[in-house]
Amino acid sequence: MSVAIHIDKVVKKYEDHTVINGLSLTIKPGELFTLLGPSGCGKTTLLRMIIGFNSIEGGAIKVDDQVINTIPVNKRKMGMVFQNYAIFPHMTVEENIAFGLKAQNVDKKNMQSRINEMMKVVRIEDHHAKKPDKLSGGQQQRVALARALVINPKVLLMDEPLSNLDAKLRVEMRNAIKEIQQEVGITTVYVTHDQEEALAISDRIAVMNKGIIQQIGKPENIYLRPNNLFVAQFIGTSNVVKGIVEKHQDGNYVVFNDGYREKLNNLVDTVKVGQQVLASVRPQEFVVTTDTSAIAGVVDKTMFLGINTHYFITLTSGEKVEVVQNIEDHAIIPEGTAVHLKVKPKLINVFDAASEMTLIKAGE
Template structure:
């Protein structure tokens, strides 16, 4: 049966430095929950606290409502998949997978059944007698995954498991991990710095920076409605521009240039007129229009990528923005050409220039459900 994980005000210090300070989150039974952030943000430290490799200096971690703070690693019934696979080079695939089962002193018949079952799940049955040096990186990672799952742990922890693979294998393995996790139904905590990877596999994501959770939500909610500028820039590509907030006849507008403004129907009441705001526009949220209305700019360079074209445009104000257009939407625009850009007001995000938090009215910015 899948279990929940509750992290309640945990603290972790290394000597005089606090790397995680009173962090809390709740992971649902059977969920694939990803800790996402740049190097040094505390995500691996938190993962190691959950499994017991790092001590907990404050707060508590509960698995299925049982506190595990002082339970040894060997007693926590968790499986771990490491960045470097950590499979034994002198053991065959089958023996690697059997290692944890032997430590649990399972009977031979039950052990054989579990090994054969997990070999089928991770699709490496035909390699069971091979040695690790005869396997590809992706196959070795499947062995590591099988070894972690075969012991029937309550929780599966994965620390940057795909970072040593090439781009094509990463896509293949992230799809495999998602499929296997759903099939097994095990509560999984996944650590990565790769935003695309996190968006592709997660039920929910916690975006971290400096040991602090910036936002928790589904991949879609975090991508579409980031809680602050950091999340907006870290998840995907965002063009961030300054604008002025205006109110006319009771309606709110963002003034993006002297001649261009857009009405915004979804701004919070705290958004006050006359002040400067930060507007985040993803490349696909720009529209190139032929009516000479919008932000005026010049095409600096372009990249044709098959289904779409990326344009890099220098605006009159001096800012450079990236714009993505469907390849068949407009004719290829030559470098040096003058264009006018409008934004999609229902898609863009607006942030306070003071604390850089969102001014968009949405449900579940920091959802925990």
Template sequence: MLLTFGRPFYAPASNRTKGGARVATETSNAIDVQNAVKRYGDFTALKRVSLSIRDNEFFTLLGPSGCGKTTLLRMIAGFEDVTEGAIHLFGDDIVTLPPHKRPINTVFQNYALFPHMTVLDNVGFGLEMLGSTKSEARARAGEVLEMVQLSQFAARKPSQLSGGQQQRVALARALAPRPKVLLLDEPLSALDLKLRKAMQIELKHLQRDTGITFIFVTHDQEEALTMSDRIAVMSAGEVQQLGDAREIYDRPRNMFVADFIGETNLLEVTVDTVTDGQAACHLGGGNRLTCDAVEGIGQGAKVHMSLRPERLTLSADPTQGDSLKGRVRENIFSGTDISTILDLADGPEFRVRAPNSSRGDRRTFDPGTEVFVNMEQGAARLLID
């Protein structure tokens, strides 16, 4: 259920083109957050957060409940005061601006549609409040409803629409005033899994076609990886790591990011040597592994190592390169994948995942079988605890 959106109806200044070439402006950042702090009495919800969100970027704030991501979003929107620090929109300080004077709109989790109004009136209502005439508001509402392919539902009430359709009405309403930035506070969480996955792609297409900066809040790791140009992973009021999806997944900085993003095996290791950018490590019982060195982790350090289960294979005999010895406990079939749980000879429970396919040389072994875990080059990652 993918949508093909029409002609972009708005592009921020730094996104506009002249003769096919991008026109440079004074700043390429839509939002700059500088040492932002938010306190509620003695509790600090946000601890000196600094980050920049680029113009025309799909940027995601990702983290568990209570990590500070929604607090930061509400501070950008103006719904929460900034205790300390600054927030700039295209170079202008907006900390003292009330929400209605910020060229920013928000799509909430519950959509907040007016049940007694038609879809067209819901979308046009905000425009009238901003000073548009009724005819101007209706014309503009019609444009954005066409963009999200809901023109045929313009005369219906929200209760006559599905959850996905209601969400698109909420998006159309938020986009109608041509905001410079659109904030989305977990807007997909109320949808069922299949519709949520379809809407992820639709949202990314919408952001790309409009040229508007989207700032998306979610606790769903897969959702963030699917849609985002960049992701800020948050925990306990701080940004743990900021980067694109592949960087966050393949090169997590610390244990929290490695464990929170996707699935991983965490091993306690000791670094024996660091030579030519490679760190030689060993587990407690003698299994040895080599991986890329990480700045700040030197010889003798006791740290954790992350190994993604899909980058591992099993064999009856050790292969060339690093291998870990273990015994199979069970195999778990999950449709697209088969996960093998095993106990390492000198470590914790360990997981290896392979696609459910007859192609290739990946094998499964019966419970109780002694096997070797082999890893792709670059699969092991040292973590700053």
């Protein structure tokens, strides 16, 4: 049966430096929960606190209702998959998977049955007698995953497990990990700095920065409606364009440079006339238009990538933006061409310029 993980106001200090200060979150039973953020944000530190490699200077971590702060690593019933696989080079695939079972003194009959079952789950049964140096990176990661799961842990922890693989293998393995995790049904905490990987694999994501959780939510919610400017810029590509709020009888508007304005029906009621804002506009949320009242700019660089063409444009304000257009809808625009841009008002996000927090109504 899957377990929940409750992290309550945990603190991690190194001498006079506090990495995590009062962080709280709950991971639901059976979900694949991803800690996402830049290097040094505290995500791996938190993962190591959960498994017991790092001490806890404050707060509590519970698995269901049991506080595990002082429980030794080998008693926590958790499996870990590391960035560098950490499989033994002198052992075969089968021997590597058996390692944890031997430590648990599992009898030979049950051991072999569980090894065989797990090799089938991760699809490496045809390689059972091979040494790691005869395996691809993806196959080695499958061995590491099998070794972590074969001991029937309550929780599976994964620390940047795909970072050493090439791009094609990363996509293949992230799909395999998601499929295996769903099949086994184990509560999983997954650490990565790769936004696309997190979006593809996660049930929920916690975006971290400087030891603080910026936002927790489903991948689509975090991507479409980030809580603040940091999340908007960290998750995918986002242009930031300055604007000012106007209020008229028919609603709220954001005015961009050149006087171009768009009505936004989803701004919070507390916005004020003249409030300075930052609009986060993803490249596909710009529209190239013949309307000369729109934002003016010049195409600096054109990059054709098959279905889409990417344009790197300098606006008259000096702001630089990236615009993506579908090749079916537009002929390729030559470099040096003057263009005008509109935004898709229902899709863009707007943040207060001072606090950098969202000004979009919750749920819209």
